[in-house]
Amino acid sequence: MMDAAAIAAPARLRVSPRVARGLKGALGVALLLVAWQVSVPLVGMSAYFYPAPSDVWAAFVDLCRKGILPVYIVDSLARYGVGVGAGVLLGIVFGMLIGLSRRVSLALSPLLNFMFAIVEVAWIPIFVVWFGYGIKTIVLALVYVVFFPVLYNTVLSVRTAPQVLANAVRSLGGSRVDVVRYVILPSALPGMITGLRLAAGFAFRGLVFAEMVAAKTGVGYLIFDGAQTQQTSRTIVGMILMGLMWLAIDQFYLRPFERATVQRWGLTVDAADRT
Amino acid sequence: MTPTRRQAAIYGTVPFLLVIATWAILPHLVHYPAYMLPSIGAVAAFARDSILDGSLLQAIVASLARLAIGFVIGMALAIPAGLAIALNRHVADMARPVLSFLQAIAGIAWVPLTIIWFGIGNGSVIFVIANTIFFAALYNTVLGVESIPLALHRAVRSHGGRGVRLVTNLILPGALVQILLGMRTSLAYGWRALVASEMIAGSSGLGYVTMEAVQWQRVEVIILGMIVIGVLWVAMDRVVCANIERRTVARWGLLQR
Numbered sequence: 001m002m003d004a005a006a007i008a009a010p011a012r013l014r015v016s017p018r019v020a021r022g023l024k025g026a027l028g029v030a031l032l033l034v035a036w037q038v039s040v041p042l043v044g045m046s047a048y049f050y051p052a053p054s055d056v057w058a059a060f061v062d063l064c065r066k067g068i069l070p071v072y073i074v075d076s077l078a079r080y081g082v083g084v085g086a087g088v089l090l091g092i093v094f095g096m097l098i099g100l101s102r103r104v105s106l107a108l109s110p111l112l113n114f115m116f117a118i119v120e121v122a123w124i125p126i127f128v129v130w131f132g133y134g135i136k137t138i139v140l141a142l143v144y145v146v147f148f149p150v151l152y153n154t155v156l157s158v159r160t161a162p163q164v165l166a167n168a169v170r171s172l173g174g175s176r177v178d179v180v181r182y183v184i185l186p187s188a189l190p191g192m193i194t195g196l197r198l199a200a201g202f203a204f205r206g207l208v209f210a211e212m213v214a215a216k217t218g219v220g221y222l223i224f225d226g227a228q229t230q231q232t233s234r235t236i237v238g239m240i241l242m243g244l245m246w247l248a249i250d251q252f253y254l255r256p257f258e259r260a261t262v263q264r265w266g267l268t269v270d271a272a273d274r275t
Numbered sequence: 276m277t278p279t280r281r282q283a284a285i286y287g288t289v290p291f292l293l294v295i296a297t298w299a300i301l302p303h304l305v306h307y308p309a310y311m312l313p314s315i316g317a318v319a320a321f322a323r324d325s326i327l328d329g330s331l332l333q334a335i336v337a338s339l340a341r342l343a344i345g346f347v348i349g350m351a352l353a354i355p356a357g358l359a360i361a362l363n364r365h366v367a368d369m370a371r372p373v374l375s376f377l378q379a380i381a382g383i384a385w386v387p388l389t390i391i392w393f394g395i396g397n398g399s400v401i402f403v404i405a406n407t408i409f410f411a412a413l414y415n416t417v418l419g420v421e422s423i424p425l426a427l428h429r430a431v432r433s434h435g436g437r438g439v440r441l442v443t444n445l446i447l448p449g450a451l452v453q454i455l456l457g458m459r460t461s462l463a464y465g466w467r468a469l470v471a472s473e474m475i476a477g478s479s480g481l482g483y484v485t486m487e488a489v490q491w492q493r494v495e496v497i498i499l500g501m502i503v504i505g506v507l508w509v510a511m512d513r514v515v516c517a518n519i520e521r522r523t524v525a526r527w528g529l530l531q532r
Contacts, residue, residue: 021368028369049391106286111294117512118505121470121482125489126497130311205464209383209471213486220384224475227387235391239384246379 051233056240059233063222073241076218079135080207083142087203088196091147095154099188100180105155112151120144120206124213138210145206150195157191158184197254204246219245310492321495335503338480341397342469345404346462353409354454357416358446367417374414381410382468386475399476400469407468408461415457419450455523459516466508481507 015023033053040052047055063069094112098105120141127137165183174182211220219242226234298315325331360370385406389399423445431445473482485500 021371024365024368025372028371028373031369032373103286106283107290110287111290114505114509117508118501119467119470119508121467121474122485122501122504125474125485126494126501128489129492129494129497202464202467204379205383205467209467212383212387212475223384224387227391232388232391235387239380239388242384243376243380247376250379 048230048232051236055233056236059231060237063234063237068222069237069241072218072222073245075215076207076211076220076245079138079211079218080142080204083139083207084146084196084200084203086139087143087146087199088150088192090143091150091195091199092154092192094147095151095192096158096180096184096188098151099155099158100184112148116148120202121209124210128214133214133216135215137214138207141206141210142203145203146196146199149199149202150192153191153195153198154188157188161187193258197258200249200254201246204242204249208242310494313495313498318495318498322499325499331499331503334479334481334484335507338469338473338482339507341400341473341480342404342465345401345469346408346465348401348405349408349461349465350412350458352405353412354416357413357454358420358442358450360413361417361420361450362442362446367421370417374410374417378410378414382407382464383471386472389472390476395476396478400472400480403468403472403476404465407465411457411461411464412454415453415461416450418457419453420446422453423449451523455519459512459520462511462516466511470504 037053040050043050051059060069094108098108098112123144124137124141127140131137131140161184165187166179169179169183207218208220208223211218212224215221219238223235223238223242226232226236226238295315298312301312302314322331359366360374361367382403385403386399389402393399393402427445427449431441436444469480470482470485473480474486477483481500481504485497485504488494488496488500
């Protein structure tokens with residue numbers, strides 16, 4: 001599939017593959033926007049029902065000018081940061097306990113498995129009854145989403161930590177604490193990061209939903225409120241913003257983090273390895 | 276029962292008993308408004324009533340039917356579309372940023388917009404689920420095709436495979452593992468999207484019933500809803516998805532874990 005292009009490429013313009021891919025990607029985005037704009041008169045609906053990119057841009061400028069957007073973005077990111085941070089911390093602590101002690105594992109696993117099955121979305125109504133509409137409900141929902149994937153991946157990687165190394169540390173006179181510190185923690189780190197990455201995706205959607213139901217600011221609220229007040233362009237600004245925020249979090253935060261830890265130690269199986 | 280299994284059962288039951296005991300004793304220790312945490316008896320009574328009058332079964336069937344319809348629509352559209360995109364490298368390069376963007380916002384974020392388009396009810400909920408499944412499956416299909424080893428490509432091509440036969444003999448089976456593995460995650464997203472969209476845009480189903488109960492402060496309804504949602508997900512994930520994975524991916528020895 002790629003051979004013909006690869007052979008033909010040097011004869012034509014010399015562009016590095018990465019730049020070429022970026023350009024093609026930009027072309028794809030541009031095509032989508034043009035198709036969207038062109039489709040508006042064809043569909044012939046009101047801007048309330050089917051707004052054009054130009055309407056969405058106008059709404060975006062308006063939201064920026066009124067200073068609403070920066071506040072919403074900061075609010076969403078702050079909630080996300082607090083929720084994910086707390087969830088990761090709890091997940092690692094419980095994951096270590098369960099991974100290290102068979103008794104704790106036997107005792108807690110069934111209950112945790114059951115709790116995991118009750119998705120965070122289902123907790124939101126009862127959180128609303130208990131804690132009202134606001135930050136507590138949102139952060140709790142996020143902690144809940146993040147906790148389980150981090151926990152499960154931590155447990156898995158604690159258990160698969162090389163026993164040989166643990167034996168070596170012990171036979172050289174190290175204590176159990178030394179084993180945890182020098183063998184288990186470092187070898188469990190990639191698992192924790194994998195769990196975090198999985199959890200971060202679920203948590204971001206959880207954030208948007210929780211903000212729709214239980215907040216008066218934030219990107220999720222913007223999406224919801226725009227539709228409620230018949231400002232559909234604002235809803236779409238919110239959706240685009242949500243997508244961009246997630247891609248930014250993934251690209252500039254999670255991936256470098258993963259690269260710096262997991263991939264450096266050669267522990268991932270990339271698609272590239274199979275070729 | 277072997278000793279270890281008995282031990283596991285004993286250890287595993289204790290936390291459940293603790294939770295139930297705490298729930299039973301709590302009203303005698305602290306004062307809180309009765310609506311915040313109904314007694315176990317109230318939840319059990321409500322469970323019995325809703326089973327007997329058929330309303331629980333009705334809600335479950337309504338939710339699962341929507342999930343099934345949305346899932347089928349999403350998969351049926353995503354796999355051909357994904358293959359079409361992935362077969363041409365230029366198209367794939369062009370589509371990649373758009374796809375990862377649309378996958379990032381797939382699901383719950385569409386609910387307010389679908390209320391405008393389809394109103395409250397089935398249309399909105401099914402659209403959101405199909406949308407969630409579609410983008411997750413599309414992304415996985417493209418990824419699956421791209422992960423097919425170049426050597427296999429060359430082998431098939433050098434034996435004269437092209438066109439439809441290339442697709443049926445190499446592309447589809449090669450991408451299938453990624454599609455199947457991705458299905459489990461996309462079902463997880465779809466399940467959340469189902470419950471969430473029923474809460475905001477539904478007129479029946481488990482999510483609707485649970486959220487509706489907030490207004491009337493009927494927490495026994497919420498708790499029963501949560502338990503049912505949990506049990507159904509365990510059933511789907513452990514029984515359905517795990518079985519599909521075992522019978523296909525694991526059996527073909529393609530699982531890299």
